[in-house]
Amino acid sequence: MKKAWIIVDMVNDFVTGKFGSEAAAVAAKNTGKALSLIGDKLPVVFTLDTHVPADPEFMVWGEHCLIGTSASELDMNVSSYDGYIIRKRRYDSFLDTDLDPYLRMHNITDLYISGVSTDICVAHTVAGAFFRYYIVTVVKDLCASIDPSDHSKALKSMKKYYGTRIINLHQFLAEVL
Ligand code: ZN
Numbered sequence: 001m002k003k004a005w006i007i008v009d010m011v012n013d014f015v016t017g018k019f020g021s022e023a024a025a026v027a028a029k030n031t032g033k034a035l036s037l038i039g040d041k042l043p044v045v046f047t048l049d050t051h052v053p054a055d056p057e058f059m060v061w062g063e064h065c066l067i068g069t070s071a072s073e074l075d076m077n078v079s080s081y082d083g084y085i086i087r088k089r090r091y092d093s094f095l096d097t098d099l100d101p102y103l104r105m106h107n108i109t110d111l112y113i114s115g116v117s118t119d120i121c122v123a124h125t126v127a128g129a130f131f132r133y134y135i136v137t138v139v140k141d142l143c144a145s146i147d148p149s150d151h152s153k154a155l156k157s158m159k160k161y162y163g164t165r166i167i168n169l170h171q172f173l174a175e176v177l
Contacts, residue, residue, distance in 0.1 A: 008115025032077035094128035114142035
């Protein structure tokens with residue numbers, strides 16, 4: 001059993017920018033604190049929502065996380081920490097990216113997943129991990145949605161449909177440190 005931590009889309013547009021929220025800012029701050037405590041005890045992967053101009057996803061959300069702009073770069077609370085960077089254009093961090101080969105290359109079987117938004121890119125990434133037979137734990141305090149009720153509903157759905165283990169930050173640190 002080898003573990004890694006996937007931090008989903010802690011990018012400027014989702015923390016302080018176009019789709020930013022107070023909940024996301026708190027999650028980003030706590031993610032930074034956790035990163036500083038954990039150091040090199042757990043391999044980290046950052047996924048960064050990054051779109052080319054006129055990406056079809058803009059029909060749903062409008063333009064966001066445009067490639068080459070600060071919108072698709074990591075939030076300042078987490079940007080100074082080491083981690084493997086994966087640029088993604090879909091909600092699911094596994095889709096059309098290097099994530100699955102990268103994890104398999106390092107014999108990783110168990111994933112901690114956190115980030116924003118709980119109900120969109122985190123939930124789809126959890127599904128992608130489940131379908132690829134990873135054992136998944138979500139750290140709920142390090143996740144956020146714009147609407148808090150979407151956050152809670154998504155956590156329930158992940159547990160119900162994918163058997164995802166849901167833990168809080170305290171439990172996460174106790175397990176890793
Ligand atoms: Zn997007």
